[in-house]
Amino acid sequence: MAALWRGRHRWKRTNCLHVLTRNLTGKYDYDLVVIGGGSGGLACSKEAAQLGQKVAVLDHVEPSVKGTKWGLGGTCVNVGCIPKKLMHQAALLGTAVKDAKKFGWQISEPICHDWSTMADAVQNHVRSLNWGHRVQLQDKKVKYLNIKGSLLDEHTVKGLTKAGKETILTAKNIVIATGGRPKYPTNIPGAMEHGITNVALECAGFLTGIGLDTTVMVRSIALRGFDQQMAGLVTDYMEAYGTKFAWQCVPKRVDKLSSGVLQVTWMDNNTGNEHKDTYDSVLWAVGRAPETKALGLDKLGVQLDKETGKIVVGADESTSVPNIYAFGDIGEGRPELTPTAIKAGKLLARRLARHSAELMNYDSVPTTVFTPLEYGCVGLSEEEAEKRLGKDGIEVYHAFYKPLEFTVAERDASQCYLKVICERDGDQKILGLHFTGPNAGEVTQGFALAFQCGATYSHLLQTVGIHPTCAEELTKVNITKRSGLDATVTGC
Amino acid sequence: MAHRLLVRRIWTLSAKDIRCLKTSTVTTASSSFSTSLQSATPRVSFLSPSRTLPRSLPHTSRREVSFNVQDHEDFTERVINSELPVLIDFHAHWCGPCKILGPRLEKAVAKHKGRVAMAKVDIDDHTDLAIEYGVSAVPTVIAMRGGDVVDHFVGIKDDDELDSFVSKVIEQ
Numbered sequence: 001m002a003a004l005w006r007g008r009h010r011w012k013r014t015n016c017l018h019v020l021t022r023n024l025t026g027k028y029d030y031d032l033v034v035i036g037g038g039s040g041g042l043a044c045s046k047e048a049a050q051l052g053q054k055v056a057v058l059d060h061v062e063p064s065v066k067g068t069k070w071g072l073g074g075t076c077v078n079v080g081c082i083p084k085k086l087m088h089q090a091a092l093l094g095t096a097v098k099d100a101k102k103f104g105w106q107i108s109e110p111i112c113h114d115w116s117t118m119a120d121a122v123q124n125h126v127r128s129l130n131w132g133h134r135v136q137l138q139d140k141k142v143k144y145l146n147i148k149g150s151l152l153d154e155h156t157v158k159g160l161t162k163a164g165k166e167t168i169l170t171a172k173n174i175v176i177a178t179g180g181r182p183k184y185p186t187n188i189p190g191a192m193e194h195g196i197t198n199v200a201l202e203c204a205g206f207l208t209g210i211g212l213d214t215t216v217m218v219r220s221i222a223l224r225g226f227d228q229q230m231a232g233l234v235t236d237y238m239e240a241y242g243t244k245f246a247w248q249c250v251p252k253r254v255d256k257l258s259s260g261v262l263q264v265t266w267m268d269n270n271t272g273n274e275h276k277d278t279y280d281s282v283l284w285a286v287g288r289a290p291e292t293k294a295l296g297l298d299k300l301g302v303q304l305d306k307e308t309g310k311i312v313v314g315a316d317e318s319t320s321v322p323n324i325y326a327f328g329d330i331g332e333g334r335p336e337l338t339p340t341a342i343k344a345g346k347l348l349a350r351r352l353a354r355h356s357a358e359l360m361n362y363d364s365v366p367t368t369v370f371t372p373l374e375y376g377c378v379g380l381s382e383e384e385a386e387k388r389l390g391k392d393g394i395e396v397y398h399a400f401y402k403p404l405e406f407t408v409a410e411r412d413a414s415q416c417y418l419k420v421i422c423e424r425d426g427d428q429k430i431l432g433l434h435f436t437g438p439n440a441g442e443v444t445q446g447f448a449l450a451f452q453c454g455a456t457y458s459h460l461l462q463t464v465g466i467h468p469t470c471a472e473e474l475t476k477v478n479i480t481k482r483s484g485l486d487a488t489v490t491g492c
Numbered sequence: 493m494a495h496r497l498l499v500r501r502i503w504t505l506s507a508k509d510i511r512c513l514k515t516s517t518v519t520t521a522s523s524s525f526s527t528s529l530q531s532a533t534p535r536v537s538f539l540s541p542s543r544t545l546p547r548s549l550p551h552t553s554r555r556e557v558s559f560n561v562q563d564h565e566d567f568t569e570r571v572i573n574s575e576l577p578v579l580i581d582f583h584a585h586w587c588g589p590c591k592i593l594g595p596r597l598e599k600a601v602a603k604h605k606g607r608v609a610m611a612k613v614d615i616d617d618h619t620d621l622a623i624e625y626g627v628s629a630v631p632t633v634i635a636m637r638g639g640d641v642v643d644h645f646v647g648i649k650d651d652d653e654l655d656s657f658v659s660k661v662i663e664q
Contacts, residue, residue, distance in 0.1 A: 124586035127616065131584065134619060135628045 028170045030054045032352060033157050035149040035295070036177035038074020039338040040328030042133060044175055044345030046140040051353040055142045056169060058149035058159055062291065065184065065192050071130030072137075072144070075179055075329070076338040078126055084202055086122045088370045091209020095372075099409035113210040150296040154323045158296075172323065173352050176295065176311065177345065179329040180288035180336070190254030190262075191284060200285035201234065205372040208243040215244040215279075217251060217266060223369065227381035230434050233415040237373035237436075240412060249275075254282055290330045300324070305332040315359050317348050325352075327360075335365055366448035368441035373415055376444030378451045379432035385421045394431065395424045396481040397457065401473040401489040403438055416470070420460065420477055428457035435474065443471040558598055558610035567621060571611045572639040577661050579610045582622055582632040589648045590631040597633065600654040607662050635661040 030053075034045045037059025045057040061069045061078075070078035090113070097111055137144045147159035147167060157174060159167040185191045200216060201223065207214045216222075216238075223231035239245055248269040255263045261278040268275055290310050297304065303312040303320035310332040311319055317327040325348060327334065328341035344360040351357060366378035385394050398419035406413045421432040433447050450459065465472025479487045558581075561567045571578045581597055583590035594612075601610045615622040615630060625634055625641075635643040635657075642664055645657065 124588075127584065127586035131615060131630075134623070138623050139628070 028155065028172045030056050030143070030169060030171040032056075032173050032175065032349075033058065033149075033169055033171035034175045034177060035151075035157065036074070036175075036179060036328070036330075037072050037133070037144070038177060038179050038328065038341070039076045040179070040341030040345040041074065041175070041177035042072075042137070042345075043342040044177060044327075044349045045142045046136065047346040047349035048353055049140045049142045051349065051355055053349075053353050056145060056171075057137065057142055058145050058147055058157070060146060060148040060160075062148070062181070062294070064181075071127065072133045072146075073126075073130055077129045077133070080199075081338055082126060082129065083122050084199065084206075085370060086125065087118065087206045087210075088202065090118050091206035091372065094209050094211070099405075099411065102409050115210070118210070148294070150294060151300055151302075151324070152296065154300065154321050174324050175317075175345075175348065175352075176297075176319075176324065176326040176330060177328045177341070178291060178295065180290045180310075182284065183287045183289050184284055185251070185286055188251055188253055190256070191251075200283075201238065201371050202369065203283060203285065204243050205238055205241075205370075208238070208241060209372060213244075214242075215246055217246040217249045219250050220248065226369070226375075227377065227383065227432070227434055229382060229419075230375055230377065230417075230436060233417055233436050234369065234371050234373060234375050237415040238371060240414075241372050243372075288329065288336065292330070302326075308332060310334075316351065317344060317360070335362065335367070337365065337367060340365055364448065364451050366444050366451070368444055370441070373436050374438065374440035375434070375436045376440035377432065377434045378444055378448045379430065380421060381432060381434075382419070382421055385431045389423065389431075393424055395422050395428060395457070396420070397422065397477040397479065398481055398487050399473055399477050399479060399489050400487050401437070401470065403470045404468045405438065418474055418477060419481075420457065420474065422457045430455050430457060430460070433474070435470075437470045439470070443474070446471070447474060558601065558612060561611050561613045561618060561621070563618075564621065567611070567613075567618075570609075571636060574609060574636075576607065576609045577635060577637040577642070577664070579608060579658065579661065580625070580634045580636060581610060581612045582615055582625070582627045582630055582634070583612060584615050584630050587630045593631045593633075593648050596649070596651055596654055599651065600658045603655065604658055604662055608658060633657075637661070637664060 032045070032048045032053050032055045034041045034048075034055065034057045037057050041057055041059070045055045049055045059072050059074075061071075063069045074080075076082060094111070094113060097107060101107055134144065145159060145167070147161050149157050149159050151174065152158050152168070154174065155170050155172070157169045157171065159169060161167070204214045204216045221228065221231070222235050235245065246266070246268070249266045250269065251264055251266045252274070253265045255265075257263050257278065261280060262282050263276055263278050264282060265274060265276045267273075289308065292298075292304055292309055292311065297311070300321055302324060304310065305312055311326040311330050313319060313326050313331040313334070317325045317331065319326050327344045327348060329336045334340065334344075340360070340362065347356070347358055347360050351359075364378060366376065368374055368376040380388070382394075382396060396419055398417065400414070400417050402413040403416060406416075416437045418435040418437070419433075420430055421434075422428040422430050430451060433444070433451060435443055435447075437443065447455075460475055460477070463475045465475040473489060476489075479485050481487075559570065561571065561580075571580060579597065579601060581590075581594065583594060597610060601608055613621055615627060625632075629646050631648070632646045633644060634641055643657070643661055649657065
């Protein structure tokens with residue numbers, strides 16, 4: 001009944017009424033079918049079930065070029081955030097062991113790292129998460145189907161099992177949360193046969209950390225979309241840490257030599273020269289794209305972004321087709337992050353169950369890059385702030401600090417830095433906050449709350465720091481970029 | 493090759509000594525054997541001699557302390573329809589505590605030779621079965637008698653606790 005006054009468009013209203021009538025006669029198998037059992041899909045389906053909806057979630061992993069598959073939970077759990085952070089931790093521990101000697105630990109050098117021990121441990125944890133998700137779906141009474149879903153019409157989903165058996169499901173609403181997969185370069189001979197994919201800097205970082213000789217080949221800039229001054233600090237640290245960088249280089253081809261190694265040929269756009277070198281593995285980290293073709297979206301008229309191939313979505317995650325919604329990585333313009341997918345999924349479920357009208361707020365989303373020197377941020381980059389308010393409209397407070405833990409360990413802290421970008425006038429509302437240093441993720445989370453509450457520079461000054469920490473430097477920051485003064489923090 | 497392994501197995505089982513070590517060797521060997529069998533010919537199970545092996549070796553099924561459940565049918569036949577009370581060890585290869593509890597359980601079961609059996613269920617291989625029995629965390633051990641669940645526990649227990657658990661199940 002709520003549908004009658006809720007609908008924004010007349011046709012949609014009639015449609016909703018139609019749908020309600022059909023539902024009353026029990027015409028649909030499910031109230032909601034979610035295609036995609038990742039961070040977003042699982043959160044959405046569980047929330048909907050909790051609100052009394054009859055929900056089914058379809059999860060299927062298309063094997064990679066090399067035949068790799070994984071279990072329930074999506075990218076984050078299986079091949080993203082979770083294994084990434086664990087391997088990042090493995091690398092950090094390697095550094096910690098090296099520092100330990102300075103703190104008095106008697107450790108016999110050299111220490112070496114065993115890949116399979118780490119890989120097995122990480123995989124075991126991932127499997128436990130796959131199982132955990134399976135149990136949760138059961139507990140929350142969500143029907144789980146390990147089948148490949150595609151759309152036949154706005155209320156019908158076709159499912160294909162591994163054995164090729166077909167199932168048809170009808171649903172009042174359909175949600176697409178199938179995320180994305182890494183892209184393989186299409187114009188580089190040998191790329192698909194010999195390469196694997198992942199998130200560039202974070203991977204290069206922990207691979208270097210566990211002792212592997214790693215080179216990052218960058219076509220133009222690192223961390224596109226992020227504050228470039230901070231991106232520079234991140235890569236400077238990595239270079240000092242041992243990761244090699246090939247800037248402004250573009251690979252031309254990859255060949256497998258008889259010895260089994262891979263020969264990469266590339267063009268150095270700085271010099272215009274061509275180079276060749278051999279490597280054991282080649283990882284492509286050139287972006288991610290959704291697998292929309294297999295979903296059958298074109299037949300239904302679901303509007304896709306021409307450039308990215310992602311689904312064009314409204315503020316309420318609706319698509320161009322009524323009753324079909326899309327969110328998470330597959331939504332055009334959406335951050336490719338797990339927390340936003342989870343939250344958006346939950347809110348969408350609430351709206352579909354007519355429980356609330358709250359929309360997802362995609363502003364002020366904090367994030368962290370887990371490179372060897374972690375970088376956490378919330379809000380605008382300096383470039384974006386300048387674009388919106390002009391250089392004169394903002395005040396940037398910054399500081400170079402040294403984590404206490406680095407002192408005894410005799411570690412170089414030249415890239416440990418923070419900046420708070422504020423409005424120049426009035427209360428000096430904080431527009432963006434950036435921090436490089438150990439545990440940047442943990443540090444940034446708390447400040448994200450402040451940001452959400454509309455914190456100003458004066459709020460920051462009023463906050464007493466916790467000592468001795470790196471985070472407290474954010475509460476003490478007072479040198480502006482405009483002043484041109486030395487921003488290095490002196491001891492307490 | 494299968495036959496040779498078979499012969500070796502019978503020899504080990506018919507040995508009167510069912511020390512903890514021997515038992516776990518048998519189980520490990522049997523689990524690896526059944527795994528390799530599974531990959532070669534699905535549904536063939538050494539441990540259901542009535543189904544696949546020559547009738548001349550039925551005594552092995554009576555002697556076995558623990559076995560890996562192969563499928564739903566196998567579960568029905570050897571757990572639900574078992575004359576003995578059965579301890580079902582729901583475990584996973586990625587679960588550390590399971591690897592600790594497993595041998596301990598075998599030891600406890602072996603102490604009461606012939607009065608209780610133990611079925612091992614890998615929850616990744618038999619997800620539906622595990623879900624059916626409400627397994628959420630592993631290890632979970634369910635005690636069954638005449639097809640009914642009579643007791644259960646989740647997590648690790650030490651040898652004494654396991655002893656009393658098994659005794660309780662048998663005495664019921």
